[in-house]
Amino acid sequence: AIQWRVAVIDEAQAIKNPGAKQTRQVKQLQAQSRIALTGTPVENRLSDLWSIFDFTHPGLLGSDKVFANFTRRLAKAEHFGPLRTLVRPYILRRLKTDKRVIDDLPDKTELKAWCHLSPSQAALYQRAVKDLAAALEDAEGIGRKGVVLSFLMRFKQICNHPSQWLGDAAWKAEDSGKFARLR
Numbered sequence: 001a002i003q004w005r006v007a008v009i010d011e012a013q014a015i016k017n018p019g020a021k022q023t024r025q026v027k028q029l030q031a032q033s034r035i036a037l038t039g040t041p042v043e044n045r046l047s048d049l050w051s052i053f054d055f056t057h058p059g060l061l062g063s064d065k066v067f068a069n070f071t072r073r074l075a076k077a078e079h080f081g082p083l084r085t086l087v088r089p090y091i092l093r094r095l096k097t098d099k100r101v102i103d104d105l106p107d108k109t110e111l112k113a114w115c116h117l118s119p120s121q122a123a124l125y126q127r128a129v130k131d132l133a134a135a136l137e138d139a140e141g142i143g144r145k146g147v148v149l150s151f152l153m154r155f156k157q158i159c160n161h162p163s164q165w166l167g168d169a170a171w172k173a174e175d176s177g178k179f180a181r182l183r
Helices: 021-027 046-056 064-077 081-090 099-104 119-138 142-160 162-166 177-182
Strands: 003-009 030-036
Touching: 021 046, 030 046, 046 064, 046 081, 064 081, 119 142, 119 162, 142 162, 142 177
Parallel strands: 003 030
Antiparallel strands: none
16 A cells, blocks of 8 residues: 555566466555566566566566567567567666676675574474474375475474464564574
């Protein structure tokens, strides 16, 4: 319901699927100006680009169907120049190999910051370890890999903040070691 002056989305490839709930909600943001940041405007297909432009410049590339027909014609001719010409004024593209970019960047600095788990995080983590062990006893083959991947996500969420895993919307600062470290 808020009218923003500027809406900026980072990792804009996350709105590449126009039918996804996340994409629909982001596109409902009301703003005078919209900016999308991404290193990969096209991950799998040209419709990824359409969805990002539908956020930043609604209507510029037409409807999704019009854009699909347009890019199909370009693909048949194996000539995407007209599309490049259309989007070029709206894209600021920088490559790591670009000397103007590299010369302006300071040397990368890495600093490791250790964050201890809060008591609630530690309890959830320990319970997840036991749940993983039990789940692995029953899993085999590709299902076993799926179990491990799903638990890796669970561990990551617990380490970020218990509310991310629990979905309880509590987000108490004292429940997260990362919040404590930040403070």
